Amino acid sequence: MTPVAVTSPPTAQPLAALQALVGADMARVNALILERMQNEVALIPQLAGHIVASGGKRLRPMLTLASARLCGYGGRRHIELAACVEFIHTATLLHDDVVDESLLRRGTETANAVWGNQASVLVGDFLFSRSFQLMVDVGSLEVLGILANASATIAEGEVRQLATVSRPETGIADYLKVIEGKTAALFAAACRIGAVIADRPREEAEALDAYGMNLGMAFQLVDDVLDYSARQADLGKTVGDDFAEGKVTLPVILAFDRGNEEERAFWSRVLCEGGRRAEDFHRAVALLTRHDALGETLEWARSRAEDAKRELRAFPDGPARTVLADIADFCVDRVY
Amino acid sequence: MTPVAVTSPPTAQPLAALQALVGADMARVNALILERMQNEVALIPQLAGHIVASGGKRLRPMLTLASARLCGYGGRRHIELAACVEFIHTATLLHDDVVDESLLRRGTETANAVWGNQASVLVGDFLFSRSFQLMVDVGSLEVLGILANASATIAEGEVRQLATVSRPETGIADYLKVIEGKTAALFAAACRIGAVIADRPREEAEALDAYGMNLGMAFQLVDDVLDYSARQADLGKTVGDDFAEGKVTLPVILAFDRGNEEERAFWSRVLCEGGRRAEDFHRAVALLTRHDALGETLEWARSRAEDAKRELRAFPDGPARTVLADIADFCVDRVY
Numbered sequence: 001m002t003p004v005a006v007t008s009p010p011t012a013q014p015l016a017a018l019q020a021l022v023g024a025d026m027a028r029v030n031a032l033i034l035e036r037m038q039n040e041v042a043l044i045p046q047l048a049g050h051i052v053a054s055g056g057k058r059l060r061p062m063l064t065l066a067s068a069r070l071c072g073y074g075g076r077r078h079i080e081l082a083a084c085v086e087f088i089h090t091a092t093l094l095h096d097d098v099v100d101e102s103l104l105r106r107g108t109e110t111a112n113a114v115w116g117n118q119a120s121v122l123v124g125d126f127l128f129s130r131s132f133q134l135m136v137d138v139g140s141l142e143v144l145g146i147l148a149n150a151s152a153t154i155a156e157g158e159v160r161q162l163a164t165v166s167r168p169e170t171g172i173a174d175y176l177k178v179i180e181g182k183t184a185a186l187f188a189a190a191c192r193i194g195a196v197i198a199d200r201p202r203e204e205a206e207a208l209d210a211y212g213m214n215l216g217m218a219f220q221l222v223d224d225v226l227d228y229s230a231r232q233a234d235l236g237k238t239v240g241d242d243f244a245e246g247k248v249t250l251p252v253i254l255a256f257d258r259g260n261e262e263e264r265a266f267w268s269r270v271l272c273e274g275g276r277r278a279e280d281f282h283r284a285v286a287l288l289t290r291h292d293a294l295g296e297t298l299e300w301a302r303s304r305a306e307d308a309k310r311e312l313r314a315f316p317d318g319p320a321r322t323v324l325a326d327i328a329d330f331c332v333d334r335v336y
Numbered sequence: 337m338t339p340v341a342v343t344s345p346p347t348a349q350p351l352a353a354l355q356a357l358v359g360a361d362m363a364r365v366n367a368l369i370l371e372r373m374q375n376e377v378a379l380i381p382q383l384a385g386h387i388v389a390s391g392g393k394r395l396r397p398m399l400t401l402a403s404a405r406l407c408g409y410g411g412r413r414h415i416e417l418a419a420c421v422e423f424i425h426t427a428t429l430l431h432d433d434v435v436d437e438s439l440l441r442r443g444t445e446t447a448n449a450v451w452g453n454q455a456s457v458l459v460g461d462f463l464f465s466r467s468f469q470l471m472v473d474v475g476s477l478e479v480l481g482i483l484a485n486a487s488a489t490i491a492e493g494e495v496r497q498l499a500t501v502s503r504p505e506t507g508i509a510d511y512l513k514v515i516e517g518k519t520a521a522l523f524a525a526a527c528r529i530g531a532v533i534a535d536r537p538r539e540e541a542e543a544l545d546a547y548g549m550n551l552g553m554a555f556q557l558v559d560d561v562l563d564y565s566a567r568q569a570d571l572g573k574t575v576g577d578d579f580a581e582g583k584v585t586l587p588v589i590l591a592f593d594r595g596n597e598e599e600r601a602f603w604s605r606v607l608c609e610g611g612r613r614a615e616d617f618h619r620a621v622a623l624l625t626r627h628d629a630l631g632e633t634l635e636w637a638r639s640r641a642e643d644a645k646r647e648l649r650a651f652p653d654g655p656a657r658t659v660l661a662d663i664a665d666f667c668v669d670r671v672y
Contacts, residue, residue: 039492041492041495041496041499042499043495043498043499044492044495092461095457095458095461098434098453098454098457117434117453118434118498119495119498121431121434121457122431122491122494122495122498123491123495125428125431125464125487125490125491125494126488126491126492126495128461128464128487129484129487129488129490129491130488132468132480132484132487133481133484133485133488135480135484136477136480136481136484139477141472141475141477144468144471144472144480145469145472148465148468148469148471148472149469151461151464151465151468152462152465152466152469154461154465155458155459155461155462155465156375156377156380156462158458158461159377159379159380159455159458159459159462160377162379162454162455162458163377163378163379
């Protein structure tokens with residue numbers, strides 16, 4: 001044990017570098033988010049403020065800012081668009097928590113736990129509409145198209161996920177489509193619009209789109225590992241949410257696929273019942289470990305992170321490219 | 337009793353005239369709606385098809401078509417935009433039913449009753465995103481702005497409504513803001529975009545906006561009357577939904593305002609409890625009748641319908657103007 005342990009874990013350094021790179025812009029994004037979620041209907045800023053403040057890393061809007069920087073963009077539309085990306089993300093979080101019937105998110109009570117499902121659905125709709133209003137202010141039909149497509153793809157991915165709940169026999173291809181929709185599509189769009197507003201050639205927009213898509217896949221794959229991670233539990237984070245909700249993620253698919261008959265029966269039972277008993281969760285982790293399902297999922301994530309980094313070769317070397325490459329590693333190495 | 341009684345009630349004639357005026361266009365709108373709600377995720381077209389088929393009058397998209405006609409529009413963008421308007425309306429219906437915990441809509445099981453709240457929230461999000469994708473295809477930033485604003489206003493109105501539930505002491509001004517948001521804003525936008533795509537002067541766009549706004553107010557005021565109407569019950573329609581949900585509408589506000597202490601206590605109790613007992617509902621109707629609250633609400637609606645008709649004077653006489661004027665009367669005289 002060294003005293004260093006009380007500071008950020010070393011894996012968080014790329015995140016700190018990203019925050020440093022776009023910090024000034026991000027302060028303007030945060031101010032804009034606060035400004036645009038105001039409303040005379042008090043419940044809207046209350047509830048929106050709760051979900052916005054409950055934090056998260058603000059990775060998606062930072063990706064828009066860093067991508068714009070990478071493309072040499074010198075205007076101020078990246079500020080508005082980063083706020084749009086965060087509004088869309090926030091709206092989907094509000095709706096997700098209703099869908100998942102979650103009472104906690106990142107250790108804090110969810111909006112639906114505090115204000116009820118009704119308010120969460122409606123304020124989610126409000127933030128989603130706000131995002132499109134902001135995009136109209138920016139005035140780029142191409143950007144509007146990218147984010148409208150991403151929004152439809154997110155909803156599609158979430159519906160697709162519903163159909164896989166409690167079904168450990170879900171195919172890997174189906175799982176990949178779920179996470180591509182529910183997570184990676186917005187990462188891809190967030191990065192792509194940096195090139196679009198900078199008026200860069202289509203190939204660069206596509207390279208940033210592919211970077212974001214691969215990064216988002218890596219991010220979600222790791223999320224799905226962390227839900228079963230003892231390290232997470234040590235850090236005081238919640239684990240077992242996916243398991244309790246019967247969500248079928250890659251670790252489960254791999255362990256189910258490799259399990260014997262009795263193990264498969266276990267997975268089918270607990271994912272249907274909602275595995276809320278501690279002994280079921282411990283058994284699940286033991287099976288995932290026995291079949292190296294968590295390690296292999298991390299390998300999938302690492303491979304996607306490498307794919308992401310490869311897309312950055314199209315861009316000149318410099319601080320933005322370095323930070324974005326390191327963020328790909330961070331998405332795999334992160335412990336939260 | 338005459339045999340005529342089995343055909344449409346005479347009050348429905350303006351609706352039939354509107355349907356005749358825009359019938360050919362509406363067939364294209366319906367085909368486009370069906371086409372654009374397709375998706376390889378089967379639950380999306382299943383659930384969207386259920387809500388789209390459960391019908392309703394398709395008043396909002398028909399208003400876009402008729403407004404475009406009134407403005408002499410000769411292109412085909414009104415088809416796409418009418419579909420956009422219907423998608424937004426459908427998305428809000430799906431979310432409303434989740435919010436209201438409704439099990440029946442127009443005598444049919446709601447989507448949330450059949451597929452659950454989760455799917456309803458997510459397919460609502462999908463349809464909402466689809467609407468913006470279609471708008472991007474149309475390519476008018478002005479129209480995108482109008483419909484993004486309307487969507488934000490709808491959500492705002494719905495949240496505002498949440499804050500009035502079970503509170504019969506709600507002021508009339510607050511109630512009017514609720515219905516302006518949740519209903520009239522989309523009517524206004526649906527009409528306005530007819531003038532915008534036809535490239536008519538701002539005054540005409542504003543006249544159509546004001547027509548739609550007043551029409552929507554009249555429509556919702558009448559809806560709020562019909563929820564307590566014996567005639568509705570005779571027709572086999574549901575009544576008492578608002579009452580059971582504790583919704584505070586103008587009839588309730590008027591009766592509460594005019595009631596004695598004992599009557600006020602009654603309203604406060606049943607709206608908080610959720611007035612699900614038949615004798616409570618009968619008592620409510622008796623109080624509304626004693627204070628002429630339904631009749632007076634209808635007068636408010638009639639006044640808004642007259643305001644709506646007045647806005648049409650800016651346009652040349654002709655079949656579209658006649659039909660739109662008659663629709664204003666229909667919205668007041670309708671029995672369903």
